[in-house]
Amino acid sequence: xxxxxxxxxxxGGVPGALMNLINAEIALGSDLIRSLTGIELPNPxxxxxxxxxxxxxxxxxxxxxxxxxxxxxxxxxxxQCRSASIRLVVTNCDRTKRTITIDRSTNQxxxxxxxxxxxxxxxxxxxxxxxxxxxxxxxxxxxxxxxIWVRGCKTHFLRWTVFVGRAGVDSxxxxxxxxxxxxxxxxxxxxxxxRGCSSGQITPDRG
Numbered sequence: 001x002x003x004x005x006x007x008x009x010x011x012g013g014v015p016g017a018l019m020n021l022i023n024a025e026i027a028l029g030s031d032l033i034r035s036l037t038g039i040e041l042p043n044p045x046x047x048x049x050x051x052x053x054x055x056x057x058x059x060x061x062x063x064x065x066x067x068x069x070x071x072x073x074x075x076x077x078x079x080q081c082r083s084a085s086i087r088l089v090v091t092n093c094d095r096t097k098r099t100i101t102i103d104r105s106t107n108q109x110x111x112x113x114x115x116x117x118x119x120x121x122x123x124x125x126x127x128x129x130x131x132x133x134x135x136x137x138x139x140x141x142x143x144x145x146x147x148i149w150v151r152g153c154k155t156h157f158l159r160w161t162v163f164v165g166r167a168g169v170d171s172x173x174x175x176x177x178x179x180x181x182x183x184x185x186x187x188x189x190x191x192x193x194x195r196g197c198s199s200g201q202i203t204p205d206r207g
């Protein structure tokens with residue numbers, strides 16, 4: 001049954017009168033500590049707000065390690081007859097030799113990847129050049145968007161967008177890709193299960 005009083009439910013359902021008593025006890029304790037030690041404690045309001053913040057849910061389950069790992073998004077601005085490029089510095093941070101491949105799953109613009117395959121020994125690194133050449137007849141405002149994939153111990157992906165405009169120049173970015181195994185058993189691994197996507201659209205039953 002709700003009482004409708006404004007002095008209730010101020011802190012998890014604690015009535016206002018009891019809340020005032022708690023504040024008074026906290027203030028009395030703070031005064032006693034300050035008089036004995038000279039240490040100034042936070043005021044009761046700050047302490048209660050900090051307590052509520054600690055009790056608030058802050059647990060976030062990270063994505064599973066077996067999902068493709070995002071490298072972020074890269075945006076390049078280039079002009080006609082220019083080129084945009086990305087240098088991928090790939091490191092095999094494993095104790096065994098590994099073959100790493102680089103490709104793209106889209107086909108926007110003239111993209112070249114060199115080399116497309118790396119044979120890296122333990123802790124070795126090499127650089128891969130991914131470039132896009134812009135033809136002279138490309139209209140201002142044209143946008144090319146490609147997904148670049150680095151496949152090794154894990155699968156990494158980069159969303160690369162190239163804008164063409166009169167103010168554009170040659171563009172080059174350098175990104176680091178650490179291809180590392182994960183030997184830890186994480187607490188959040190227990191929350192995952194493989195669930196396939198629906199193969200078709202569900203049609204509602206119209207009776």
